[in-house]
Amino acid sequence: MVKPTLVDLTAFSTIATHRSFRVAADVLGVSPSSLSHAMRGLERGLGVRLLHRTTRSVSPTEAGEQLLARIRPVLGDLDAALDAVADARGQPSGTLRINGSESAIRLLLHTVVPRYLARYPEMSLDLVAEGRLVDIVEQGFDAGVRLGESLSPDMVAIPLGPDLRFLAVAAPGYLAGRKPIVTPDDLRAHHCIRQRLPSGKRYRWEFGKHGQEVTIDVPGVLTLDNSALLVEAAAAGMGIAYVPEGVARAWLDEGRLVSVLDTWCPMIPGLFLYYPGHRHVPAGLRAFIDEIRNTVT
Structure with missing residues (x-):
């Protein structure tokens, strides 16, 4: 058995979580073909099939589920450790991906984004304006922005402005x-x-x-x-x-x-930035939330 690299294990976890080579490739910033090649190498090195692949979907095999259950806490601890280092440096780095409606992304561009990018020059923002409501976890986003009435109760929601109608x-x-x-x-x-x-x-x-x-x-x-x-x-x-x-x-x-x-025409809850409550919050997202609280009244 060939020992897998951290890069390969991270790639496998991302693919298995999002059940998509395309989404995982977007999250990791690589091509789907390179991910597919890496997974074939990982499976070959471990001597076991980790992913079921069809033309429309990807899902972990039983062995893949077992591996995923073991490495998720380890990768989470690693992310937390790296975030702690970033906190010590006072400068988060990396890419923050946010999905929202066109009006929501426009609001961010006019309020939070300029100050955030000026304050954290090592951060990059990937903002996707999309009309349809998507599963931000499945699609590889760190957070989303939608009207309050659209949010599921398991999401942590940060208000971006007043109620509207x-x-x-x-x-x-x-x-x-x-x-x-x-x-x-x-x-x-x-x-x-x-x-x-x-x-x-x-x-x-x-x-x-x-x-x-x-x-x-x-x-x-x-x-x-x-x-x-x-x-x-x-x-x-x-x-x-x-x-x-x-x-x-x-x-x-x-x-x-x-x-x-x-x-x-009554008032309804306005726009909120939201993210999954059960996941580790990366330093870049925590900094973005702080900027929202400092910028939006």
């Missing part, structure tokens, strides 16, 4: 001469500009008042997949859109849009 908005010209909209049910008699979610599903508008919650699959002949486009379409008089207040605020202030059903 969605508003139903329309151009004054569209509303002129039409019956006032008093309740969400009144929307059924209007042209609504619907939104297609990244998952492919159509978003159902959600309203609430005095503990009463209403969800409506609104009617409409126009569907878009971007909040900024929804606002522009509404301002052009194409109907009523349901969008984050921040996206529509400039148009509302200029009078090009007005809101309806305000009392039915």
Whole structure:
């Protein structure tokens, strides 16, 4: 039996954890082909098959599961030791990968990111703006940024800003001469500009008042997949859109849009940076969290 290297064991653990050569390659900063070659060498050296491979998936064999269970604590202790050294130096290093919606990544770019990179020059940030909600662990991210209502309870969540709300908005010209909209049910008699979610599903508008919650699959002949486009379409008089207040605020202030059903649009938890509570928190992420707390009020 040939003794495996730390690099090979780290590669195996990353592949087995994410069950993907592609994701593991992104995390480790190498090519999938080099990882595949390294795993064949590791299996050959140990004389045992560690991974089941198909065209669509990768999973540990029984021997692979046993090895993974043994080396995970060791690799975790090693990460903690290296982080302790980084703490002693006062300068974390490496790459921090964060996934979030486009608006979330934009918020980070305008607030935390400049100060973080200036304070920690040995850190690199890999920010991925993605509409769909992903499993950050499975996809190899250190953290994610989403609305609070999207987070699972096993995540540690750090607030990035205040609560927010969605508003139903329309151009004054569209509303002129039409019956006032008093309740969400009144929307059924209007042209609504619907939104297609990244998952492919159509978003159902959600309203609430005095503990009463209403969800409506609104009617409409126009569907878009971007909040900024929804606002522009509404301002052009194409109907009523349901969008984050921040996206529509400039148009509302200029009078090009007005809101309806305000009392039915409650505040909801805003954006949060989140990460798994059961995993070791690397020094770079801890520094990013500290910067959030120092920057975002």
